[in-house]
Amino acid sequence: xxxxxxxxxxxxxxxxxxxxxxxxxxxxxxxxxxxxxxxxxxxxxxxxxxxxxxxxxxxxxxxxxxxxxxxxxxxxxxxxxxxxxxxxxxxxxxxxxxxxxxxxxxxxxxxxxxxxxxxxxxxxxxxxxxxxxxxxxxxxxxxxxxxxxxxxxxxxxxxxxxxxxxxxxxxxxxxxxxxxxxxxxxxxxxxxxxxxxxxxxxxxxxxxxxxxxxxxxxxxxxxxxxxxxxxxxxxxxxxxxxxxxxxxxxxxxxxxxxxxxxxxxxxxxxxxxxxxxxxxxxxxxxxxxxxxxxxxxxxxxxxxxxxxxxxxxxxxxxxxxxxxxxxxxxxxxxxxxxxxxxxxxxxxxxxxxxxxxxxxxxxxxxxxxxxxxxxxxxxxxxxxxxxxxxxxxxxxxxxxxxxxxxxxxxxxxxxxxxxxxxxxxxxxxxxxxxxxxxxxxxxxxxxxxxxxxxxxxxxxxxxxxxxxxxxxxxxxxxx
Amino acid sequence: xxxxxxxxxxxxxxxxxxxxxxxxxxxxxxxxxxxxxxxxxxxxxxxxxxxxxxxxxxxxxxxxxxxxxxxxxxxxxxxxxxxxxxxxxxxxxxxxxxxxxxxxxxxxxxxxxxxxxxxxxxxxxxxxxxxxxxxxxxxxxxxxxxxxxxxxxxxxxxxxxxxxxxxxxxxxxxxxxxxxxxxxxxxxxxxxxxxxxxxxxxxxxxxxxxxxxxxxxxxxxxxxxxxxxxxxxxxxxxxxxxxxxxxxxxxxxxxxxxxxxxxxxxxxxxxxxxxxxxxxxxxxxxxxxxxxxxxxxxxxxxxxxxxxxxxxxxxxxxxxxxxxxxxxxxxxxxxxxxxxxxxxxxxxxxxxxxxxxxxxxxxxxxxxxxxxxxxxxxxxxxxxxxxxxxxxxxxxxxxxxxxxxxxxxxxxxxxxxxxxxxxxxxxxxxxxxxxxxxxxxxxxxxxxxxxxxxxxxxxxxxxxxxxxxxxxxxxxxxxxxxxxxxxxxxxxxxxxxxxxxxx
Numbered sequence: 012x013x014x015x016x017x018x019x020x021x022x023x024x025x026x027x028x029x030x031x032x033x034x035x036x037x038x039x040x041x042x043x044x045x046x047x048x049x050x051x052x053x054x055x056x057x058x059x060x061x062x063x064x065x066x067x068x069x070x071x072x073x074x075x076x077x078x079x080x081x082x083x084x085x086x087x088x089x090x091x092x093x094x095x096x097x098x099x100x101x102x103x104x105x106x107x108x109x110x111x112x113x114x115x116x117x118x119x120x121x122x123x124x125x126x127x128x129x130x131x132x133x134x135x136x137x138x139x140x141x142x143x144x145x146x147x148x149x150x151x152x153x154x155x156x157x158x159x160x161x162x163x164x165x166x167x168x169x170x171x172x173x174x175x176x177x178x179x180x181x182x183x184x185x186x187x188x189x190x191x192x193x194x195x196x197x198x199x200x201x202x203x204x205x206x207x208x209x210x211x212x213x214x215x216x217x218x219x220x221x222x223x224x225x226x227x228x229x230x231x232x233x234x235x236x237x238x239x240x241x242x243x244x245x246x247x248x249x250x251x252x253x254x255x256x257x258x259x260x261x262x263x264x265x266x267x268x269x270x271x272x273x274x275x276x277x278x279x280x281x282x283x284x285x286x287x288x289x290x291x292x293x294x295x296x297x298x299x300x301x302x303x304x305x306x307x308x309x310x311x312x313x314x315x316x317x318x319x320x321x322x323x324x325x326x327x328x329x330x331x332x333x334x335x336x337x338x339x340x341x342x343x344x345x346x347x348x349x350x351x352x353x354x355x356x357x358x359x360x361x362x363x364x365x366x367x368x369x370x371x372x373x374x375x376x377x378x379x380x381x382x383x384x385x386x387x388x389x390x391x392x393x394x395x396x397x398x399x400x401x402x403x404x405x406x407x408x409x410x411x412x413x414x415x416x417x418x419x420x421x422x423x424x425x426x427x428x429x430x431x432x433x434x435x436x437x438x439x440x441x442x443x444x445x446x447x448x449x450x451x452x453x454x455x456x457x458x459x460x461x462x463x464x465x466x467x468x469x470x471x472x473x474x475x476x477x478x479x480x481x482x483x484x485x486x487x488x489x490x
Numbered sequence: 491x492x493x494x495x496x497x498x499x500x501x502x503x504x505x506x507x508x509x510x511x512x513x514x515x516x517x518x519x520x521x522x523x524x525x526x527x528x529x530x531x532x533x534x535x536x537x538x539x540x541x542x543x544x545x546x547x548x549x550x551x552x553x554x555x556x557x558x559x560x561x562x563x564x565x566x567x568x569x570x571x572x573x574x575x576x577x578x579x580x581x582x583x584x585x586x587x588x589x590x591x592x593x594x595x596x597x598x599x600x601x602x603x604x605x606x607x608x609x610x611x612x613x614x615x616x617x618x619x620x621x622x623x624x625x626x627x628x629x630x631x632x633x634x635x636x637x638x639x640x641x642x643x644x645x646x647x648x649x650x651x652x653x654x655x656x657x658x659x660x661x662x663x664x665x666x667x668x669x670x671x672x673x674x675x676x677x678x679x680x681x682x683x684x685x686x687x688x689x690x691x692x693x694x695x696x697x698x699x700x701x702x703x704x705x706x707x708x709x710x711x712x713x714x715x716x717x718x719x720x721x722x723x724x725x726x727x728x729x730x731x732x733x734x735x736x737x738x739x740x741x742x743x744x745x746x747x748x749x750x751x752x753x754x755x756x757x758x759x760x761x762x763x764x765x766x767x768x769x770x771x772x773x774x775x776x777x778x779x780x781x782x783x784x785x786x787x788x789x790x791x792x793x794x795x796x797x798x799x800x801x802x803x804x805x806x807x808x809x810x811x812x813x814x815x816x817x818x819x820x821x822x823x824x825x826x827x828x829x830x831x832x833x834x835x836x837x838x839x840x841x842x843x844x845x846x847x848x849x850x851x852x853x854x855x856x857x858x859x860x861x862x863x864x865x866x867x868x869x870x871x872x873x874x875x876x877x878x879x880x881x882x883x884x885x886x887x888x889x890x891x892x893x894x895x896x897x898x899x900x901x902x903x904x905x906x907x908x909x910x911x912x913x914x915x916x917x918x919x920x921x922x923x924x925x926x927x928x929x930x931x932x933x934x935x936x937x938x939x940x941x942x943x944x945x946x947x948x949x950x951x952x953x954x955x956x957x958x959x960x961x962x963x964x965x966x967x968x969x970x971x972x973x974x975x976x977x978x979x980x981x982x983x984x985x986x987x988x989x990x991x992x993x
Contacts, residue, residue, distance in 0.1 A: 444643035
């Protein structure tokens with residue numbers, strides 16, 4: 012191997028950043044640049060993942076400048092897995108966008124913003140101190156808001172504005188927490204903070220501020236109201252990225268903080284409270300998904316619901332310490348599946364010119380490939396076998412049963428059944444009576460095939476459980 | 491190359507044609523039929539080879555790690571072969587039937603694609619070597635069947651599809667929790683004669699009982715045990731080949747097969763008896779048998795009557811294993827095959843009546859024996875077999891079930907068997923009598939199958955006669971080698987052999 016894990020990690024941030032700058036300067040070459048730099052980023056990420064797999068976690072300063080002066084990167088199994096998910100979804104979305112944005116006026120801006128967002132997310136996964144995390148979080152938020160506003164209609168602008176406010180408010184809360192921590196301990200590095208953490212009130216306040224800020228960005232019930240309009244009104248590739256990756260980025264940060272920095276701070280009832288919010292998200296999001304009249308809204312509410320699972324990590328970890336790995340695998344499975352579902356929904360919407368569920372049947376019959384991809388990814392959302400979702404569900408139920416937390420196990424299963432209800436509610440329209448729509452706009456092949464390929468990633472994940480868990484054991488970092 | 495790869499090839503022999511068919515255009519009729527029949531024939535040959543191998547005592551097994559401590563296991567034992575051979579043979583004939591049945595109707599590529607997926611899943615269930623593998627194929631079967639149930643796309647079939655999913659997905663969720671729980675308690679063991687839970691009952695008896703209940707409930711949904719049966723009669727809106735293969739054989743048998751695996755190869759009959767689980771299961775089976783028969787008595791729609799008859803008859807299998815003795819097990823397992831042959835005959839006949847003469851109700855059958863004598867003959871054979879008239883296949887099953895009941899000193903079961911046979915006669919004899927001896931006053935409906943030399947299209951008639959003859963043969967030739975009874979005796983010998991006699 013000619014490069015170390017850290018070098019690969021640095022490339023994983025630098026490559027999309029350069030791509031973003033170039034695409035910004037040369038908007039005419041956006042598609043070519045986007046695809047080329049997307050492939051290069053994926054290569055850098057695969058190098059980083061292999062390095063973690065073989066040599067374990069690493070951390071260190073960029074260019075030899077370590078903390079407190081320089082920018083420290085930290086690469087471990089969790090970060091590698093998130094990088095990999097972003098790369099796989101990102102690559103599929105990039106290919107899809109080639110077809111989706113063909114001839115659209117927004118394509119000049121899309122590629123620069125999207126590569127920028129990719130770079131910011133990779134930087135977030137790799138950052139090892141709370142201040143750099145703030146910077147990357149802000150970058151992710153701004154890029155995401157700009158992408159939401161891309162389609163330009165009144166609905167999109169309103170949604171983007173609301174998203175911007177929530178995002179800024181969240182970052183601000185997070186920053187106040189960082190300031191409190193810095194005032195208390197004088198360090199920003201995650202590992203150093205974790206080692207020094209004292210369960211006093213200032214630290215608790217900091218933890219609360221940071222967590223609430225991140226919850227707003229993750230759109231956990233009841234702070235979710237900004238998500239459905241934003242995700243449903245954005246262009247399909249953007250919706251996929253927002254739902255699959257961006258909300259996971261802030262969740263990753265919550266998980267990272269509570270795994271490595273704050274575990275000493277928990278107060279009785281905290282886990283139950285977070286789990287309760289997760290349960291609320293799961294139930295309320297599913298109910299709304301069942302009632303939504305438009306396809307993309309169904310998918311967006313499904314994101315609200317499925318995000319609830321992520322927060323079961325708190326009650327489950329309280330009884331089974333290894334449960335966070337199950338939740339991370341769930342996040343992985345959900346990311347791939349949700350991106351697929353959004354891409355398929357986007358194809359159908361483009362083909363039909365609308366996404367009203369009641370009138371979508373004929374177009375669904377005319378576009379079997381998109382429906383098939385939707386079905387595979389939907390099966391993963393429900394947690395049916397041969398998909399990543401099944402493995403994730405197995406792991407979650409196992410963690411709950413090992414800890415004898417029967418209620419949470421029941422909730423996981425109930426969530427799966429509700430997901431089944433809204434997934435098959437959509438699919439039922441494809442089997443309705445009547446001919447296929449004759450006057451729809453056929454979906455370009457590149458969109459259909461990239462969606463199907465991403466759907467098959469969900470199937471691959473159904474067999475990748477052991478390897479992913481193995482990668483997650485490479486946790487933490489040596490200076 | 492390892493001979494165990496045969497298992498993979500058997501799975502692929504229906505999966506690959508199925509996937510290819512999805513990409514075929516509606517008009518490529520010949521290519522689609524060639525793919526279907528080619529896959530079905532190949533599977534028949536491969537399963538035949540496997541059958542000989544397993545009889546010689548060869549071991550077929552493939553494993554892959556799915557999660558730490560959890561493996562995906564494909565294995566072939568005598569019991570898997572019973573189910574695999576049944577579904578392979580019936581897939582072949584049903585494919586021919588379906589080609590004839592669906593001629594000219596829309597969405598055939600979609601239909602045959604999912605049809606092949608269903609068969610792959612069924613064979614996967616047969617070859618599952620542990621519970622999680624079983625669950626995986628079981629859920630795939632659920633998924634692949636749903637498009638077939640809603641195939642016609644009417645509001646009624648979409649409703650039936652919703653009901654089907656609500657039942658089966660809930661059942662799947664119960665199974666998942668039961669299996670994870672079992673894996674937490676006992677690890678994820680392979681199916682083995684006598685089970686792998688011995689010794690746990692001292693510490694975990696209540697948990698094991700609860701898990702057993704969850705497993706039976708989960709499998710009971712597909713096996714249509716009362717009160718989890720009501721999706722089955724509604725699912726009869728599906729096209730006749732689907733009702734025939736899937737709802738007489740693949741889907742309901744998958745549930746029954748799951749219960750067989752749980753009782754014989756996970757818990758083991760000894761533990762099932764020790765924990766006091768056999769009696770409740772037996773009672774559940776008997777209730778289902780009686781209830782299904784009574785409901786069948788009052789159903790006028792032919793397919794609906796057959797569906798309730800399925801509800802009733804599948805529980806004979808459950809009853810057989812619940813008796814937990816060798817003779818009862820022979821009766822139950824052999825009924826797995828016999829019921830499949832007889833019920834598919836009846837469904838094919840119902841499909842023929844409906845397609846040729848638009849007959850959907852028992853009351854419309856008057857005089858049909860003159861118009862369609864061969865189909866009516868097949869129907870009669872199937873019906874008499876179901877009643878249990880000697881020397882037909884159903885008689886063999888009931889005989890051994892009766893012996894099993896006496897062996898385990900459960901005399902009330904014998905009484906229930908007799909009562910249920912009377913009910914069988916009560917709902918199967920009227921259509922037979924009406925068909926042969928009734929007289930139709932008005933002329934028959936115009937048939938749309940004009941270009942036919944026989945009483946109906948040969949692709950409909952041939953398979954019907956074949957399965958009727960197979961049902962007859964399974965009874966008449968029950969003593970011959972490789973008859974279902976002979977094979978089941980081999981299974982039960984291996985199952986009930988004292989453990990110390992093993993290698």
